[in-house]
Amino acid sequence: MPELPEVETVCRGLAPVMEGRMLQQVVQRRPNLRTPFPAGFVEKLTGRRIDQLTRRAKYIVGYLDDGQVLLIHLGMSGRMTVFENVGIPAPVAGKHDHVDFVMDSGALVRFTDPRRFGLMELTRVEEMAGHRMLAGIGPEPMGNSFNTDILAVGLARRNSPVKTALLDQKLVAGLGNIYVCEALFRSGIAPERLASSLNADEITLLFREIRLVLEDAIAAGGSSLKDHRQANGELGYFQHNFRVYGRENESCVREDCVGTVRRLVQAGRSSFYCPVCQK
DNA sequence: ACACGCTCCTGAACGC
């Protein structure tokens, strides 16, 4: 599922296609995704130029030339496919192809989402910070406003496991189940540890590993983007080498560890961890 | 303010 690194990769793939281009045509094929489309979605977008396409948490953020802001969340199964210089007729839309953005360059950007956990919203620059999807959201994990102290304060006041605390978007934005599992593994911290029980050294290490695992994944996405786009234009999924996620009952990948990866359900979500080297 | 359960949805995995 698209997590922060995937969304970042999608943004980087879409930016050259969409930035500075006008939305010549917008096709909306159903009334809602996880939430209803904004009223007048097609009309408000058609003819507008996209000045900038960027990312905030797991949202793709498009700044339009009239002050509107388009927010796109890929949910669990959302993906974007770029068709360069689309001909007429355009490629036939499948049952899960919910939105088409046709650019004035002739490119088609198609949003596909089988489970429809994704969403699209429209807001305005001046209202963006207070938008219900972005209000109260924490600092970007890769940004300057996220640091060891912020993490320490955020964890100290929590009365929940560190795994659950890190998934809370108010503490830090954009961390999902996979990368929380991976960051905890790389830090040697057990997911069931109480957030407030981590010492300064552990928090320092955890902060470092959160950044490193995201950087690694973004780098992997960047390199796969090139190959993937050449293949079929699809953005949003690429292969990762997860160290614990999805590896229940497999041997711990750490060379000097004899542990076996276990799965634990916390707050309704799977935590994968090595009970031997995560303490 | 915080913690937790419910909810949306459907493809994939699984059991028989």
Added chain:
DNA sequence: TGCGTTCAGGAGCGTG
């Protein structure tokens, strides 16, 4: 080309 059941999961929302 077997079919019914279970599960995963982001994040807003309601509840305690």
